[in-house]
Amino acid sequence: MLPAWSNEYSVHNETIDAEHRKLFELAHRVEVAANKAANRSELKDILAEFFNYMRVHFAHEEEYMKSIGYPELSNHKEIHKEFTRNVASLVKNSHSINDLKESLLIIARDWLIGHIMQEDKRIEEWNAVQIANNTKAVLDKQTNPSCSLDQKPLSCKLEDKPAVYVYQCHCKIHKVSESTHNKINKIDANVVCKECKYPLQFLRQE
Numbered sequence: 001m002l003p004a005w006s007n008e009y010s011v012h013n014e015t016i017d018a019e020h021r022k023l024f025e026l027a028h029r030v031e032v033a034a035n036k037a038a039n040r041s042e043l044k045d046i047l048a049e050f051f052n053y054m055r056v057h058f059a060h061e062e063e064y065m066k067s068i069g070y071p072e073l074s075n076h077k078e079i080h081k082e083f084t085r086n087v088a089s090l091v092k093n094s095h096s097i098n099d100l101k102e103s104l105l106i107i108a109r110d111w112l113i114g115h116i117m118q119e120d121k122r123i124e125e126w127n128a129v130q131i132a133n134n135t136k137a138v139l140d141k142q143t144n145p146s147c148s149l150d151q152k153p154l155s156c157k158l159e160d161k162p163a164v165y166v167y168q169c170h171c172k173i174h175k176v177s178e179s180t181h182n183k184i185n186k187i188d189a190n191v192v193c194k195e196c197k198y199p200l201q202f203l204r205q206e
Helices: 014-034 040-067 073-092 097-143 178-186
Strands: 164-168 173-177 201-205
Touching: 014 040, 014 097, 040 073, 040 097, 073 097, 164 178, 173 178
Parallel strands: none
Antiparallel strands: 164 173, 164 201
């Protein structure tokens, strides 16, 4: 008895999941046909629908794997090619109705459903890890903002902190804003301290 489709086999992609459900339905039709009195023409019609839909699905699945950057894409494509070759060979070597029924069951039960439950689930498991890692990275970045020479987010404290310029005279240290510092630099004469009357000497920027 073939298993029924359940969310356990979901890869959380609407298109791929819909096609997997359809393939499960076709696999069950194959099973019903194989267990009843069916003529060769009926079996071939079911096989043709099954085989054609399977090839369309494989193409869509490969596009999906490419879109998420699945690292085993090449290997998975080879599995699809081998699967297709094996189906063609198995049907070609089925010389009687009983042989064809047995071939259909092998294709549906052992190959296709097994492929969905094992190989395709690996895609979902890998993608789930990537999503979790990316989410964690975003949260970490939001929690611990940092500045770099190339990228300075608005939330960065270093970016928001106003510049302070330090001067000294005889009597004390003076800390002035950037605008005051710019004004001092534009004046030709020395700027002196109001208390000790000594010229201000620039020390550093904080």
